[in-house]
Amino acid sequence: MEADIPTLLPWQSEVFQRALKLKREQHLPHAVMLETPSDYQMEHLARYLSMLLLCDQPQDISLCGTCEACRMMSAGTYADFKLVTQEVDPKTKKLSKNIKIEQIRNLIHEIFLTRKYDRLKIAVIYPAETMNKSSANALLKTLEEPADDVLLLLITRNPGRIPITLRSRCQSWTIDPPDEAQSLTWIESQGVNSANALQYLQYAGGDPLLAQNLQQHNYAQTVDSFKSNFSAFLRGGRSASELCKSLSSSEIAVSRRLIEMTLNAYCFKTCGVGSEEQGSSTQDRERARSLLDLQRRAQRQLQVEENNLDFQLQLEDVLISLKQILTRRLN
Ligand SMILES: [Zn+2]
Numbered sequence: 653m654e655a656d657i658p659t660l661l662p663w664q665s666e667v668f669q670r671a672l673k674l675k676r677e678q679h680l681p682h683a684v685m686l687e688t689p690s691d692y693q694m695e696h697l698a699r700y701l702s703m704l705l706l707c708d709q710p711q712d713i714s715l716c717g718t719c720e721a722c723r724m725m726s727a728g729t730y731a732d733f734k735l736v737t738q739e740v741d742p743k744t745k746k747l748s749k750n751i752k753i754e755q756i757r758n759l760i761h762e763i764f765l766t767r768k769y770d771r772l773k774i775a776v777i778y779p780a781e782t783m784n785k786s787s788a789n790a791l792l793k794t795l796e797e798p799a800d801d802v803l804l805l806l807i808t809r810n811p812g813r814i815p816i817t818l819r820s821r822c823q824s825w826t827i828d829p830p831d832e833a834q835s836l837t838w839i840e841s842q843g844v845n846s847a848n849a850l851q852y853l854q855y856a857g858g859d860p861l862l863a864q865n866l867q868q869h870n871y872a873q874t875v876d877s878f879k880s881n882f883s884a885f886l887r888g889g890r891s892a893s894e895l896c897k898s899l900s901s902s903e904i905a906v907s908r909r910l911i912e913m914t915l916n917a918y919c920f921k922t923c924g925v926g927s928e929e930q931g932s933s934t935q936d937r938e939r940a941r942s943l944l945d946l947q948r949r950a951q952r953q954l955q956v957e958e959n960n961l962d963f964q965l966q967l968e969d970v971l972i973s974l975k976q977i978l979t980r981r982l983n
Contacts, residue, residue, distance in 0.1 A: 657717055657726050658700040661693075661861075662838065663830035668704055668713040670825065675705055680772075682798035685806045685814065685822035689829035691779065692861035694807050695735060697827075698776040699725070702733055705772055705803065721771060732773040734763050738782055750784040751777065756791055764799050773802045780806035781813035788815050795821045835860040839867075848872070855913065862909070869906045874899070878910055886975060892968045904963050908954045911970060915947045918978065942977045946970065 660668075667686070674680045688697060703726075704710055708719035715722055724730035736755050738748045756777075763775040777783065783791070795804070795818070806822060808814060830838065832853065838860050839849040844867050855871055856862035881898050884890040899907045922940045953966045 657715055657722070658696050658703070660700065660713065661697075663834055664697060664700070664827050665713055667825050667827050668701060671701060671705060672710060672713060680705070680803060681823040682802060683795055683804040683806070683822040685780070685808065685811060685819055685824050687811050687824070687826045688807060688809055689827060690859045690861040691809050692859070692865055694778040695737070698735060698778060698805060698807060701805070702774045702776065705774065706730070706733075731768040732763065732771060734759055734775045736775070736777045737779070749782065751782050751787050752784070753786045753790055756783070756787045760790065760794050764794055764802055771801075773799075774805060775802065776805045776807065778807035779810075780808040781810045783814075785815070788818050792818050792821065829858065830860060832858070835863070839863055842867075855909070866906065866909065869903055871906060871909075874902055874906060874910060875913075878914075882914070885971070886978060892971045892975070893964075895971060896964045896968050899967070900964060907963070907967065911950060911954060911967065915943065915950060915974070918974070919943045919947055939977060939980075943974075946973050946977060949973075 671680075686697075686701075688694065700715075703715050703722060704713060706721035706725060707715050708721060709716040717726075721730065725733065736751060736759050738751055739755070740747050759775055759777075763773050767773065777791075791804075792815075804822075806814065806818075811819060811824070835853055835858065836846070836849050839853060840846055842864055844852065844864075848867065849863075851872065852863040852867045853860065855866050855875070877898065881890060881895050885892065885895045899910070902910075919940065922936060922943055950970045953970055954963070
């Protein structure tokens with residue numbers, strides 16, 4: 653049973669302390685929008701925070717692990733706790749882009765209209781910005797007449813993408829990203845040696861949870877082989893589809909990160925940030941503009957549903973555009 657109790661991530665502790673304090677003072681709001689610095693482990697965060705609020709005897713911000721609430725939560729039998737996220741279509745195996753209105757309706761029915769235990773009821777929606785308009789509206793109606801002893805928790809990394817009408821009904825809590833030292837300590841505590849820890853943290857743009865994910869997928873090796881395949885591609889020794897195929901064994905999130913990093917690196921280089929060179933030619937400026945455009949476009953393009961074929965096609969398109977920009981000669 654102990655294995656089902658989530659562990660505490662140190663940089664989240666401030667928010668947990670705040671939540672417990674509000675609970676003790678009986679000032680827990682009906683709805684919270686929790687902003688987290690990472691797209692990773694949102695479910696883990698939701699579980700820990702919910703268990704902490706349900707636990708009868710938390711020790712500071714640690715779960716007691718033995719009370720009725722802890723036991724039910726870790727066994728998955730506490731029926732007044734609901735998690736809603738994007739679903740995988742059983743036929744296509746694709747992850748839906750949106751949280752659908754039926755999911756929100758079911759949630760409202762299960763959490764707001766029925767009661768199984770004499771405890772706090774908790775409904776979590778994550779990533780909350782994936783609710784479509786009708787889902788958000790359905791939820792909004794519920795928040796206009798909040799029920800007692802219900803906590804609605806919206807977890808997101810992009811609060812700006814949540815309709816303001818919904819946001820304004822939530823109390824806003826924020827988890828600040830950990831600093832570098834804290835991140836490194838944590839990554840090392842996950843069994844990564846210190847030399848690799850720093851490299852992975854850089855790969856992940858400072859997000860230790862993404863760093864852990866990349867490390868588990870042997871990202872350093874993927875980067876090395878991508879670099880040599882990419883130079884062959886630029887020289888014409890490899891086609892875009894061959895280059896994409898070489899990435900197809902990686903998880904989509906890993907490939908996406910790799911392309912983001914490649915585009916960022918070229919933008920950085922072309923814009924001359926940090927370079928010793930003074931001034932830039934028209935050609936440089938033109939190229940920088942094209943790269944920034946491509947970077948923005950790629951961000952949208954690579955957010956396709958988790959379908960490998962669609963992703964490969966988008967990826968190919970981005971790589972061909974990148975090659976055109978990098979090899980184009982301007983008069
Ligand atoms: Zn407990």
